[in-house]
Amino acid sequence: MSRRLVAFGACLCLMLAPQRVFAQSSRRAATLRVSVVDATGLSIVGATVNVAHAGATTVLRTLPTDARGEALINNLQPGVYAVHVLLDGFREFVAPKLALKPGANRINVTLEIAALSTSVTVAPDAQAAAINPNGDSMTTTLGQDALDALPEDETDLQQTLSELAGSDAEVTVDGLVGGTMPPKSQIQQIRIRRDVFSADRHGRGGSRIEIVTRPGTDQWRSMLSYGFRDDALNARNAFAETRPPERQDQGRLSIQGPLVKGRTSVALFVRGLSAYDSSTIRAATPDGLFNGLVKQPEGSHNVSVNLQQALARGNMLRFDFRDNRDQQENQGVGDFNLPEHGYTSLDTNRRVRVSDEGALGGHTYNTLGLLVGWTGSTATPVTSGPAVVVLDTMTTGGATQQGLQSGRSASLQEKLDYTRGQQAISVGGELDWNRYNSDQIDNGNGTFTFSTLADYEAGQPNTYTQWLGNPAVDFSAFEGAWFVQDDLQLRKNLMIGLGLRNEWQSQLQGTWNPAPRLGVTWAPFTSGRTTIRGGYGVFHDWYDASTYEDTLQTDGTRGQDVTIEDPGYPDPFVGGQALVLPSGRIVASADLEMPTIRQSSIGLERRIGRGLRADATYIHRTGDNLMRGRNLNAPGPDGIRPDPSVGNIIEIESIGRMQDDQLRASLGGQLPWRHAFLSVRYTYGQSFDDGDGATSLPADNEQPDEWGPSSDDVRHELSLFGVADVLKSVQAGFTLRAQSAPPYTITTGTDDNGDTVFNDRPAGVGRNSARASGQFRLDLRLSWRLGMGAPGAGAGGPQRGRGGPGRGADWRSQHRALVELYVRATNVLNTVNYTGYRGTLTSPFFGEPTSARAARQIELGTMLMF
Numbered sequence: 006m007s008r009r010l011v012a013f014g015a016c017l018c019l020m021l022a023p024q025r026v027f028a029q030s031s032r033r034a035a036t037l038r039v040s041v042v043d044a045t046g047l048s049i050v051g052a053t054v055n056v057a058h059a060g061a062t063t064v065l066r067t068l069p070t071d072a073r074g075e076a077l078i079n080n081l082q083p084g085v086y087a088v089h090v091l092l093d094g095f096r097e098f099v100a101p102k103l104a105l106k107p108g109a110n111r112i113n114v115t116l117e118i119a120a121l122s123t124s125v126t127v128a129p130d131a132q133a134a135a136i137n138p139n140g141d142s143m144t145t146t147l148g149q150d151a152l153d154a155l156p157e158d159e160t161d162l163q164q165t166l167s168e169l170a171g172s173d174a175e176v177t178v179d180g181l182v183g184g185t186m187p188p189k190s191q192i193q194q195i196r197i198r199r200d201v202f203s204a205d206r207h208g209r210g211g212s213r214i215e216i217v218t219r220p221g222t223d224q225w226r227s228m229l230s231y232g233f234r235d236d237a238l239n240a241r242n243a244f245a246e247t248r249p250p251e252r253q254d255q256g257r258l259s260i261q262g263p264l265v266k267g268r269t270s271v272a273l274f275v276r277g278l279s280a281y282d283s284s285t286i287r288a289a290t291p292d293g294l295f296n297g298l299v300k301q302p303e304g305s306h307n308v309s310v311n312l313q314q315a316l317a318r319g320n321m322l323r324f325d326f327r328d329n330r331d332q333q334e335n336q337g338v339g340d341f342n343l344p345e346h347g348y349t350s351l352d353t354n355r356r357v358r359v360s361d362e363g364a365l366g367g368h369t370y371n372t373l374g375l376l377v378g379w380t381g382s383t384a385t386p387v388t389s390g391p392a393v394v395v396l397d398t399m400t401t402g403g404a405t406q407q408g409l410q411s412g413r414s415a416s417l418q419e420k421l422d423y424t425r426g427q428q429a430i431s432v433g434g435e436l437d438w439n440r441y442n443s444d445q446i447d448n449g450n451g452t453f454t455f456s457t458l459a460d461y462e463a464g465q466p467n468t469y470t471q472w473l474g475n476p477a478v479d480f481s482a483f484e485g486a487w488f489v490q491d492d493l494q495l496r497k498n499l500m501i502g503l504g505l506r507n508e509w510q511s512q513l514q515g516t517w518n519p520a521p522r523l524g525v526t527w528a529p530f531t532s533g534r535t536t537i538r539g540g541y542g543v544f545h546d547w548y549d550a551s552t553y554e555d556t557l558q559t560d561g562t563r564g565q566d567v568t569i570e571d572p573g574y575p576d577p578f579v580g581g582q583a584l585v586l587p588s589g590r591i592v593a594s595a596d597l598e599m600p601t602i603r604q605s606s607i608g609l610e611r612r613i614g615r616g617l618r619a620d621a622t623y624i625h626r627t628g629d630n631l632m633r634g635r636n637l638n639a640p641g642p643d644g645i646r647p648d649p650s651v652g653n654i655i656e657i658e659s660i661g662r663m664q665d666d667q668l669r670a671s672l673g674g675q676l677p678w679r680h681a682f683l684s685v686r687y688t689y690g691q692s693f694d695d696g697d698g699a700t701s702l703p704a705d706n707e708q709p710d711e712w713g714p715s716s717d718d719v720r721h722e723l724s725l726f727g728v729a730d731v732l733k734s735v736q737a738g739f740t741l742r743a744q745s746a747p748p749y750t751i752t753t754g755t756d757d758n759g760d761t762v763f764n765d766r767p768a769g770v771g772r773n774s775a776r777a778s779g780q781f782r783l784d785l786r787l788s789w790r791l792g793m794g795a796p797g798a799g800a801g802g803p804q805r806g807r808g809g810p811g812r813g814a815d816w817r818s819q820h821r822a823l824v825e826l827y828v829r830a831t832n833v834l835n836t837v838n839y840t841g842y843r844g845t846l847t848s849p850f851f852g853e854p855t856s857a858r859a860a861r862q863i864e865l866g867t868m869l870m871f
Contacts, residue, residue, distance in 0.1 A: 035081040035105040041074045041090055041098075041114045048074025049116060050217045051194060052092040055134070059085040059102050064133050068424070071321065077364050083107050090114050091134075092146075132498035135528035135536045138203070138429070142526065142536045143610055143620060145169070145673045147195040151682045154728035154738025154786055156829065157232060157866070158255070159186045159276075159307070166214050168724045168742050169684055170197045171669075172717075174212040181374040182207070182435075183416050185327055185356060186216075188274045188309065190228050190259040193219040199608075199622065199671070202524040202540035204488035204504025205420060205433060209544045209602055209626070218311075219272075225262030231255070232827075232866030234280075240860035242285050243837045249283030249298050253864070261311075268315045276307040284339035287855045288399040289848075291462050295399075299338045299347070305331035320363025329354040335387070337406070340841045340855040341399050345388045348404035353381040369423045372433075376416040383409045384445065391451035391471075391575075395461050396754050396763060397848035405452060408445035408476065414438065427494035434487035441550060446476040451567075453574060454763065456754045457847045467570070468761050469577035474564015478557045482550055483511040490522070498528040508545050508599065512553050518545055518599050534612040538622075539605075546600040552632070552657065552699045553593070561590040568652055568761050586761070589638070589652030591700060598659040602628045608669075616675030617683075624667045631661025632699035639706040640759045653760060655700055663694035663715065681729035692718040704766045705758065713772035714748045721745040734791065740784045748773035754847030767846070777842040777854070783834050788827040792820030822871035828863065835861040 037056065041049045054076040056066045065086075068076040083105050090098040095116040103112060135142055147155075156162050163186045167174060174197070178187060196215040206213065234253040241248045261272035281302040288295045312324040331352045338347040360374035386404035393402040420433035451471035455461040490504040504522035509515070524540040559566060565588030573580030608622030637654040638646050648654075667690035675682055692715040696703075703709040721744060728738035750766065750773050757765040766772075832838075839854035 034079065035083045035107055036109050037078045037081060037086075037088075037103075037105060038109070038111045039070070039076045039078070039088065039090065039114060040111065041070050041076075041116060043095075043116055049092060049095075049193075050074060051196070052076075052090055052095075052116065053134075053137070054078075055089040055091070056081070057087045057089075059087050066424075067133075067137060071363060071370070079368070081105060088112060088114075090116065092116060132528040132531060132533045133494070135533040136494070136498060136500040136526040138492050138500065138502060138524075138526070143199045143538060143608065143622075145197040145199075145618075145671070145684055147197070148675075148682070150680050150736070151684075151726070151728055151738075152189065152192060152195065153736060153788065154726075155189060156786075157189055157230065157257070159188065162186060162189060165726070165740055166195065166197075168740070169686060169726055170199075170212040170214050171686075171688070173209050174214050175201075175206060175208040176214045176216065178216045179218055179323065179360065180215075180362065180372045180420070181358070181360060181376065181418055183376050183418075185329070185354070187218055188257070188259065188276070188307075190257070191218050191261075191272060191274065191309075191311070193217050199620070199669075202504070202522045202542045203431075203502065204490040204506040204520070204522045205431060207435075207486065207506075207508070207544070209604060219261070225260070226870070227261075228257070228259040228868060228870045230257045230866060230868040232829075232864050234862055234864040238863040238865075240832075240835045240862075242283075242860050243839070243857040244285040244287055244296070244855075245283070245298055246296060247298075249285070250300055251280075251282050251862070253278070253280035253282075255280070270313045272309075272311040272313075274307070274309045274311075276305075278303065278305045280304075282859075284335070285856055286339060286341070286343060287850070288341035288343060289395075289458055289850070290343075290399055291458070295343070297344075299335050299344050301333065301335045301338070303331070303333045305329070316361075316363065320361060323358070323360045323362075325356075325358040327354075327356045337404050341397065341850070343399065343401045346392065346400050346402060346404055347387045348406055349385045349387070351381075351383040351385075353379075355379045365421075368425050369421065371422075372418075372420045374416075374418045376414075376418075378414045379412070380414075381409070381411045382445075386450075389450060391453060391469075392448075393453045393455070393461070395455045395458055397843040397845035397850060398458050399461075402453075403450050405448045405450070406445070407449060408443070410441070410443040410445045412442070413440045429492040431490040431492075432488070435485065437484040439482045439484075439550060440480075441482070441554065442477075442479050443554060444477045446472060448472045449476070451577070453572070453577070456763075458849070464574040464580075466572055466574050466577075467756060467763075469567075469569040469572035470761070471567045472559075472564055473567055476558055476564065478554055478563070480553070480557065481511075482553070484547060485509050498533075500526040502526075502540075504542075510548050510599070512548050512593075513597055513599060514595075515598075519543070520545055536610045537608070538610070539607040541605045542603075544602040544604065546602065546631075548597070548599070548632070549699065555591050555700065556593050556657070559589070559591045561588065566590075566652065570761065586652045587650055589654055591634075591655045591657070594656055594658045596659070597632070597657060598630045600628060600631045600659070600661070602626055602663075613674075615677065617672065618674050619670075619672045621668070621670045624665075624669065626663070626665040628661070628663035628665075628694075630659040631663060631694070631696070632657050632659060633661040633696040634658075634698075634700040634702050635660070635709065636702055636706055636760060636762075642707065644759050653762070655702065657699050661694065661696050662712075663692070665692045665715075666690060676729070679730045682727065684724075684726045686722075686724045688722040689720060690718075690722075691720065702760075702762055702764065704752075704764050704772075706760070711772050713774065716748065716773060718773065719744050719747050734789055736788045736790075738786045738788075741782070743779070743781045745779045746776040749775050749777055749842050749844050751775050751844040751846065754845040775842070775844055775852070778839045780838045780858070781834075781836045782832050782838065782858075783836075784829070784831045785833045786827060786829045788825050791824045792822075793824065794821030822869065825868040825870070827866050827868070829866070830861060830863045832859060832861045 039054050041052045052070045054068050055064045057064050066078050070076050088100040098114050194217045198213045201213045232255050236251040255278045258275045263270050283298045286297040307329045309327040314322040334349045335347040356378045358376045362372040365371050384406040388403045390403045394400050416437045418435045423430045453466040454468045455466050486508040488506040492502045502524035506520040520543040522542040527537045568586040569577050570584040571582040604626045606624040610620035634655045669688045671686045673684035694715040695711045703711045723743045725741040731737045753765045838858040841855040843850040
């Protein structure tokens with residue numbers, strides 16, 4: 006292991022070597038620096054710069070603009086060149102004849118918003134552009150118009166992006182993973198890439214959400230917003246007899262501008278939330294059916310400070326600090342959980358991110374980042390008594406969660422991109438450290454479990470369980486990875502990508518867990534409008550820290566799980582038969598391995614018109630070595646345990662498997678009218694596995710094969726997102742989400758095999774054999790903008806608006822200030838989406854839902870930008 010760490014450190018040192026190691030120059034060579042901004046002077050990150058000989062169709066160099074909106078092309082021979090700059094949502098810039106002299110040359114490019122024109126400018130080589138791994142193939146780009154229509158709240162924003170990209174999407178912020186969702190006001194562009202097989206990716210080869218934040222500006226800009234929601238505007242929940250009490254007040258302040266013009270900028274963001282929602286309760290009690298509402302207050306604040314410093318040779322140094330605090334009351338209440346079973350949660354999260362990115366010579370681009378975090382989570386029960394559970398019928402008594410959990414983390418990420426001719430090589434790595442401190446205890450006050458309401462009324466529980474001991478644990482965990490990716494253009498219309506990634510964890514044996522990757526992209530026609538992409542890759546999942554914590558807390562030395570069969574009630578030791586079982590434990594297998602997922606896919610994309618793209622992709626996944634639980638000391642058919650001196654011994658083993666097949670189709674892009682943008686995504690899929698997690702147990706230890714539909718086996722999923730200018734100053738956006746029914750499992754409600762685990766199923770009934778109901782939700786957002794005052798000095802002068810006052814990113818070139826009024830309605834059609842289906846045969850709610858998602862809610866708000 007030490008040798009591999011030394012090798013990894015040597016690779017990092019090589020990546021950070023001085024520029025002269027990589028840069029080669031000639032005294033007679035020409036250097037071209039292309040600086041790209043929008044109409045307001047904001048730097049544009051991620052624009053594609055193509056350089057070719059004047060009059061030629063073959064692209065010599067292709068580079069994206071960096072964090073300063075610049076692309077530096079070295080080692081060009083003096084002469085006449087053509088420069089093309091492209092970015093979705095903007096008009097293509099073309100300099101057909103640009104003379105380069107020996108030495109430094111520079112061109113400043115201002116991209117204009119795409120006009121409502123149907124004319125098409127052909128790129129220097131359409132096929133080469135179509136297969137560019139950093140290009141727009143299999144990608145949906147959300148520009149300013151689409152960003153305007155997204156939710157203001159960061160949590161809602163992340164959920165909407167997940168619905169557009171898929172639940173398996175990996176999120177990067179300015180090229181780094183592991184960061185928090187930035188405020189919408191600080192986002193410049195969002196790109197959703199599909200079918201990603203590059204070796205720099207840890208997650209499965211699904212989608213990647215790439216978020217690019219706004220670079221520093223040469224002018225001070227501010228935004229002040231306020232939004233509120235009140236039950237007077239909302240609809241009644243289907244399970245509430247009256248309209249639930251609800252209120253939300255949320256304010257945001259954003260200020261950004263230059264500290265040193267052209268070099269240093271700062272951005273400040275503050276958000277405050279005071280709200281309360283209501284959860285519906287539907288439980289069966291000895292006094293009859295209980296239908297009620299419980300108010301759930303929430304208060305939170307978010308503060309972020311971002312500093313950007315332009316360094317020599319085009320490098321950009323970023324410092325980002327975020328502080329989040331969120332307190333929620335009456336958690337764990339709802340469905341059949343009564344108010345006394347609630348608890349208050351307090352979560353804190355502080356993160357610092359420092360990153361440096363920029364060119365190391367004409368062919369090399371480096372990204373280095375360090376993320377440091379501090380987290381804390383506290384759970385405080387409303388009452389302190391034991392919990393009382395009548396399976397899928399009623400839960401009362403104290404909450405089972407209590408205590409404090411805190412953590413510290415650090416993540417060092419490095420990526421070095423080297424491009425030369427028709428080849429692009431990326432090398433890099435990641436080293437993560439996490440420290441966990443916890444005295445959280447689950448079931449510290451004990452739990453009585455009853456099969457039926459009649460048993461509860463008779464005072465005859467099936468079991469009483471309680472965890473006793475010292476729950477304090479303190480441990481560290483390391484995770485590491487290195488990767489190499491080589492993208493080689495074999496022909497002008499054919500690109501092949503070969504990659505290798507290796508990952509390891511300190512809690513698992515072995516440091517060699519290779520994950521090879523292969524990707525092929527082919528543009529068969531000279532128009533470049535059709536792209537075929539296929540790939541194969543191996544991906545690993547991490548050993549979750551919470552699972553490892555379970556093995557420490559229940560190792561038989563820190564504490565014990567007390568289990569009593571047929572206990573008394575309310576004193577488990579008085580009355581009944583009170584058979585006290587020996588304590589059990591949770592252990593990890595000595596040969597536990599990283600879960601392995603193998604994925605292959607084939608997809609086709611077709612560009613339609615100027616801005617639309619349609620694609621279809623088939624994805625096949627298989628998994629093995631998934632972590633599952635097995636009870637080594639389960640009672641046999643005779644009811645006797647192999648070792649009567651201990652209770653359940655749950656061993657976590659690498660024995661699980663899964664299979665997933667999906668057919669995905671999407672259509673999206675700019676529409677040639679009213680600045681409209683549309684994204685449509687449909688997925689048909691089937692997902693099967695043999696368990697629900699690392700500690701999940703089979704219903705029958707004599708027949709442990711649990712193969713069946715997975716808990717997320719949703720066959721049909723449809724998501725739509727669209728935005729358009731409906732009037733000169735009014736923008737409308739919508740999000741639609743629909744899916745077919747998820748599965749749930751039918752259980753008997755009794756402990757038929759005597760293992761004290763209530764997951765027994767009727768004979769012949771498999772896992773997740775029942776289906777709930779489908780879901781449908783339509784959200785709308787309408788906004789109206791009013792521009793005030795003439796633009797100030799340096800704003801670029803008056804320009805033609807984009808569909809009305811201040812629409813899009815160029816509002817500052819039209820007005821000194823801007824006022825926006827908006828209304829956002831979620832579930833605008835007030836569709837009843839039932840949830841909480843119960844599969845326990847002894848429950849009076851068997852086969853029925855016990856809750857529903859939120860009814861129609863309306864938020865009103867205003868925003869001032871100046």
